[in-house]
Structure formats: structure tokens, C-alpha cells
Amino acid sequence: MARIAIDPITRIEGHLRIEVQVDGGAVSDAWASATMFRGVETILKGRDPREAWAITQRFCGVCTTVHAFTSVRAVENALGITVPNNARILRNIIEGIQFVQDHVIHFYHLHALDWVDIVSALDADPAATSDLAQAISDWPKSSTDYFTAVKAKLKAYVDSGQLGPFANAYWGHAAYKLPPEANLMAVAHYLEALDWQRDVIRAHALLGSKNPHLQTYLVGGMATPIDPTSQAAINADTIAMLKGYFKTAKDFVEKVYLQDLLAIAPFYLDWAGIGAGVGNYLAYGEYPDKDGVLYFPQGYILNKDLSKVYPLDHMQITEHVAHSWYEYADEKKGLHPWQGETTPKFTGPQPPYDFLNVDGKYTWMKAPRLDEHPMEVGPLARMLVAYASGQQDVVDTVNFVLGKLGAGPEALFSTLGRTAARCIETVLLANKLDEWVNELAANIAAGDVDVHEGSKWDPENWPAEAEGYGYIEAPRGALGHWIRIKDKKIENYQAVVPSTWNCSPRDAAGQQGPYEAALVGTPIADEKKPLEVLRTIHSFDPCIACGVHLLDVNGNEINQITFDAADTMSAPLIRLRPDK
Numbered sequence: 001m002a003r004i005a006i007d008p009i010t011r012i013e014g015h016l017r018i019e020v021q022v023d024g025g026a027v028s029d030a031w032a033s034a035t036m037f038r039g040v041e042t043i044l045k046g047r048d049p050r051e052a053w054a055i056t057q058r059f060c061g062v063c064t065t066v067h068a069f070t071s072v073r074a075v076e077n078a079l080g081i082t083v084p085n086n087a088r089i090l091r092n093i094i095e096g097i098q099f100v101q102d103h104v105i106h107f108y109h110l111h112a113l114d115w116v117d118i119v120s121a122l123d124a125d126p127a128a129t130s131d132l133a134q135a136i137s138d139w140p141k142s143s144t145d146y147f148t149a150v151k152a153k154l155k156a157y158v159d160s161g162q163l164g165p166f167a168n169a170y171w172g173h174a175a176y177k178l179p180p181e182a183n184l185m186a187v188a189h190y191l192e193a194l195d196w197q198r199d200v201i202r203a204h205a206l207l208g209s210k211n212p213h214l215q216t217y218l219v220g221g222m223a224t225p226i227d228p229t230s231q232a233a234i235n236a237d238t239i240a241m242l243k244g245y246f247k248t249a250k251d252f253v254e255k256v257y258l259q260d261l262l263a264i265a266p267f268y269l270d271w272a273g274i275g276a277g278v279g280n281y282l283a284y285g286e287y288p289d290k291d292g293v294l295y296f297p298q299g300y301i302l303n304k305d306l307s308k309v310y311p312l313d314h315m316q317i318t319e320h321v322a323h324s325w326y327e328y329a330d331e332k333k334g335l336h337p338w339q340g341e342t343t344p345k346f347t348g349p350q351p352p353y354d355f356l357n358v359d360g361k362y363t364w365m366k367a368p369r370l371d372e373h374p375m376e377v378g379p380l381a382r383m384l385v386a387y388a389s390g391q392q393d394v395v396d397t398v399n400f401v402l403g404k405l406g407a408g409p410e411a412l413f414s415t416l417g418r419t420a421a422r423c424i425e426t427v428l429l430a431n432k433l434d435e436w437v438n439e440l441a442a443n444i445a446a447g448d449v450d451v452h453e454g455s456k457w458d459p460e461n462w463p464a465e466a467e468g469y470g471y472i473e474a475p476r477g478a479l480g481h482w483i484r485i486k487d488k489k490i491e492n493y494q495a496v497v498p499s500t501w502n503c504s505p506r507d508a509a510g511q512q513g514p515y516e517a518a519l520v521g522t523p524i525a526d527e528k529k530p531l532e533v534l535r536t537i538h539s540f541d542p543c544i545a546c547g548v549h550l551l552d553v554n555g556n557e558i559n560q561i562t563f564d565a566a567d568t569m570s571a572p573l574i575r576l577r578p579d580k
Contacts, residue, residue, distance in 0.1 A: 002527050005355060007035070009537055011110045013062040014544025016503070018515070019356055020533060022524050027533070030512075030519035032503050033356055033363040034544045041342060044493040049075045049485050050219045050457070056481065056495065057213050060546045062102075064204070064212035065094055066474035067481070067495070067546070074481040075219045078468025084450040085290055087221035089440045090207060092287050093242070094214065095472070096429050096436065097203045100249050102475040103379070103426040104257055106541045108186075108193040109165075111419065114535040115264055116178060116186040119171040122158065124184035126151055132181050137259040141192065150188040170529045177267040186264070189256050200249045203242055207234075221452030226444060239441050246433040253430040261423045262404050268416060272407055275415030275536040277518035278374045278511075279304045281381035282501070284312070284480065286473035287432070295432065296382050296473060297389045300370060304413050306388040312370075314469055314480065319496060320367040322508040323360070332508045334369055337482035338467055340494035358506075365547050367504040367513060368496050376514040377477030377501045378540060379422040384412060397424050415518070418539040459488040474498055476541050500547040502540050515540060 001024075007017035015036040021029040040059055044052055053071035060067070069091060076083065083091075126147035133142035157163050178186070201211050207224055208214025216223040227233035285298030299309035318334025321327065327345040328335065335341060347361050348354075356362040368375070375381075386394035387409070401424055402408060411417050455461070466485045471478070477498030484492040504513025512520075515537060522532050 003355060004524075004527060004530055004533075006530060006533060009534070009542065011113070011534075011538060012542040012544065013060060014499075014542065014546075016537075016542055016544050017356070018519070018533060018537060019358070020519055020522075020524075020530070022527055025524055027519045027522040027524060030516045031356055031358045031362060032365070032505065032513060032515040034365040034499075034503055034547060035363075036544060037344075037364045041493050041495060044490050047490050048459075048488070049078070049483060049490055052483070052490060052493065053217050053219070054215075056493075059495065059497070060543060061212050062543055063474055063476070063546055065098055065208065065214045065217075066472055066479055068214065068217045069095065070470040070472040070474075070479050070481045070495075071483075072217050072219050073470030073472065074468045074483045075470075075485075076468070077470055078466040078483055078485055079219075079456050079462060081220050081453055081456050083221045083453055086226060086440065086443055086448060086451045087453075088288060088290070089436055089443070090222050090224060090451070093433065093436045093440070094204065094207055095286070096433050097200060097246070097249065099429050099475050100253060100426055100433070101197050101201045103422050104193055104253065105197050106422065106475075107257060107261075107419070108190045110541065111538045112186055112190060113166075113169055114531065114538055115176070115268060116190075117171055117173070117176040117183050118154070118166045118169070118187060120176065120178070120180045121151065121154060121184040121187045122180075124151060124180035126184070129181040129184045132263075133185050136263050137255045139255040139259075141188070147184055147188060150191065151184060153191075154184075154187060170531045173529055173531045174525045175531050178264065182263060182267075186260060189260055192256070193252075196248070196252050200245050200252075203245045206238055206241060218452060220454060220457050221450075224451060226449040226451060228444060234440075234444070239437060239444075242437050243434060246430070246437065249433065250430040253426050258423055258427055261420060262401070265405055265416060265420065269405065269407070269411075271416040271535070272405075272411035272414045274522055274532075275418070275518045275539065276304070276413040277376050277514045279413065280370075280373050280375045281384045282312075282370055282375035282377050282478050283382045283385040284471035284473055284478040285385075286382075295391075296386050296394075297391055298471075299385050299389065300375060301381075301384055301388060302373065304410075306384065306409065309385055309388050314471075316371040317480070317496065318369050318372075319494075319500075320369060320507040321361075322367070323358075323362055323505040324366050325361050325364050326366065334367075334372075334507070337469070337480070337494035337496055338484055338492065340482070340492065342494075363503070363505045365500055365503045365505060365513075365544075366496075367507040368501050369507060369511075372507075372509070374504055374507070374511050374513055374517070375478075375501055377498050378418070379425045379475075379477075380412065380418045381477060382473060383421040383424055387412075393428055394424070397428055415536045415539045422541075462488055476543050476546075477501060495546075497543075497546040499540075499543045503542060503544065503547060515542075 009016040017033040020027045053068040056071045057068040127144045129147040130144040204211035225233040282300040285294035287295035320334040502514045
């Protein structure tokens, strides 16, 4: 019996502490604590709503475009603006390639090392690895010579003592199950994905001027001009380049990412029964067509019941702070984001970093609730809502993957299901990208070059007061921004982000958030090396900076929080004590 604190959780964005109670070799309780805060929302007050997108985009450098996109949608909703068709398509393309790149990065560079033992790869036979790779895919980089070179590169890292991202982890842990050849193949694809993701995301530079923070969003549309006769605008060359990037993306996703998932998952099918969490799933929906129909539908599921998808009403959303380092006048109740407050009340822990006071406040994350239910968001939620809604592309792809694994839909409610859903979504979007580019090309060929609706851009046309909200599906899940405009300025602004939903603490009723609930029941083979905890937490792809964004309006330091830093790609620091 022991209480374990893992701080910081590494291979994520931001700073996260997880504490678990271990009884009889399994987690019996868990608590998630976001241990950092930063500022954006507060400094928006009093500003022009049309510039909010450029500021909110700085919530995070990993989530890149999603906050900008959500912000312009919120303002457009408040002012009754409908964007032109080309702007819709450009936004779909930008977000689509962001999903594809982000999911591949997550699988290989943030999550794979929970399943892949790098050190074991040194014992692999390159010829047997080549046979394995060629048996599952026709990917060209699969020869014996290729894997011999990868193994030599890995050995050189080891011999030099400079292992970089592979330097400090739980290598040799009993929970690793892959044979050496599968580990070597995965290491090779880990390295390939580094170059691949750098290439395909150049689509953002074409359409957004830069990455990570794209510069071409505007309330009312996009600032990316379309002119077939200009080299400074979207033209035939741009279309050809996009098609090239997206073919590269699709080839890697279908021939490497998907095949690696199908090769690795059978060794870990026990994880199809671990990490289910709260059992409630929320999706805002995304990728509208010209008629406004969403490719990934909107709705929510309760209690793992795939027979019913409930319609969403954003007025059901509230944020609680009973266990968060903020204060409300009445902390037994949540506040809708339009009435949201961000008033800090930090109460510890203090150096030397005792265990969290989990009976009180223990995180900078608030606790969002939908009709008082905790909700999981992200790829699994999107795929479940789409699957239950009968979206045919999703149904077909989910059934294909489940069939390959010999599992039923119930396997989706798990850590492994969460990981598989992310891959399924990536396959679907890698196929949609070319379709959207073709749609854009057809519009241009027909003479449609409009990218902005300008009639309501001028504040002289605005009402004295307005409220709006913007939804988007970010790679990590349902993202919402809420804005209140008064006298042409921002009166209040709140963002409820994916990791706020997933990293939620308890609410006033004692309901756990998704991270916390998903960890309960997780087997722990070695309390000093809690690899199993990392598997489930990483399956959510945490992004903590998006969820905690508070700063004094004058730039003053409110509290100073420090901890022993660790390489963000290495193993976390562990604090262990016997239960008292």
C-alpha cells in the first residue's frame, strides 16, 4: 500500500503532477494537479474583439492554430457573421493537416515509449525486423540494410552516452511486451516521423504564413488571398504543393502509423480493459461542408451507452472550483463561461513538496461539467459520437481496426481504445485533405475567389452588446471560447479547453475528472517505476498550458511555483511513501 506522486509528468505540453494510491498492486484512487499557470484571458478585457484570435493563439505553442480559429468563430457567432465558402475550406484544410501531424507526433514521440522498449531494440536481428516490416506494409524503408543502419545509429547513441530523448526511462520494465524486432521497427519509425512531420506541416506556411502561430485568420474569413495570376496568392502552384504534402501525409499514415498500431496492439490487448474513465464523451463536432453538415458530428454520450447520442446545449456547460486554486462566491455551484471568473487562491503544496491536500484545493485546472456530468473529450470521444451517430466513414474504419484486433466496440472504452481512436481519426482525415483541396481548386476554376465577409467587420455595424461562443474540435478534444462584447470592446472572455475537461479535479459533488477516473484499477508492477500510469495519462495527450492561463492584469507576479526540473522527454521524478 503506497501513495505515489509523479511530478512532473513528462512527454506532454506543460506541467502536470499525478498522485495515485496503490493498493494490492493496482491504483485505488488518483488525483491530477496542473502545477503551472500563465496569462491570456484576463488581458483580453477591454480589447477589440477582432484581435482576440492573435492573443488567444498564444495559449499554447503546441496546439498552434486551434485557439485562433475558435476565437474568430466566437466573435463571428456574437456578430452574426457567416464566412465565405473558400474561408470554410481553407480552415478545414489548416485544421485537418494540424490533426494529422499532431496525432502522428503524439503516437511516436510522446506515447510510443510507453509501449516500446528502446534498449530491447539493440538485441534485434535486422533481417528479422525487415521480414516483420515487409509482412505488414509495402513501405519502402524496410530492407535489412536499412534496419542495420538504424540499429547502428541507436548503438552509437548508447556508446556515446548521449541518448537524448531516450536517456532516462523505464527500459526493461516488466510491462514491456514487444519482441526486439518490433521495438527496432518502432524506433526506426520514431526517427522517420521527425522528418515527416517537419515536411507535411509546411502546408501551414503556405496557408498561414508560418507555424506554429498562423497569421491569416480574420473575423469574417481568412486573410489568405486567392488569385490564379499572382505568385503572392493561392494559385495553381499552391494547389499542387498542397497535394504533394498531403500525399506524403497519407502514405505515412496508412503505411506506417496504422500498420504500427495494428502490429503493436495485439501484444497489449489487456489494455483494452484498462483506463476507461468516466464513461461520458463529448464532441463539439468539426469540419463543416458547404451546407453546414459536420464531417465529425456533434453530441455527447453518457455511461458508455452507444445507443443514444444526446444533442448539445452550450448553456449546460459550467466550471467548478471546489478543488481548484480559484475562488467563487459560492463554490458549491459552477459558473457558465459567460459569467466565468478567474480569481486565484493558491493554497499549496509548498516546498519541499509534500503530497497534495486532496481534501482541499489541489490544481490550477477548473472542473468543467456538462449538465453536471464530467466528460472525456478528444479523439476517442469524437470517434464514439460519430460511430454511435452512424457516420459511415467512421463506422467502417472503426470496424476494420476492431476486426483486425479481434475486439468488439467495448474495447474502445480503454487506454488502448483511446490510442486506437486517434489513429483511426488520422486515417480518416488524411483521406479528407485531398478532397478539400479539390473542392478549393474547383471553386477557383469557377471564378470564386472570395475569402472574407466584410459587411459586419466595421464596429459601426455592431450592436451595443453581444454574446457569442465558438466551438472547435482541437486534436486533443472539444475546445470552446465564450465572449461578451460591450461598447465594441471585450467585456469578458473565457476558454474551456480539452485538457480542462480531461484534467479536471473533483467537483463539489466529489466526481472525479477523466484522468483521475481512468487511472483507477490500473495495475502497477513496480511502485518505483509507474510506467502503467504514464500509459493512460499519455493516451489523453495532455496539454496543460492551454488549461491554466491566469496573470495579474498589470503583469505582477501573484505566486511563485518552482519544482525540480526534469528533461521533458525523460522519465518523471517519483515521490513514494507508505500509506499512513
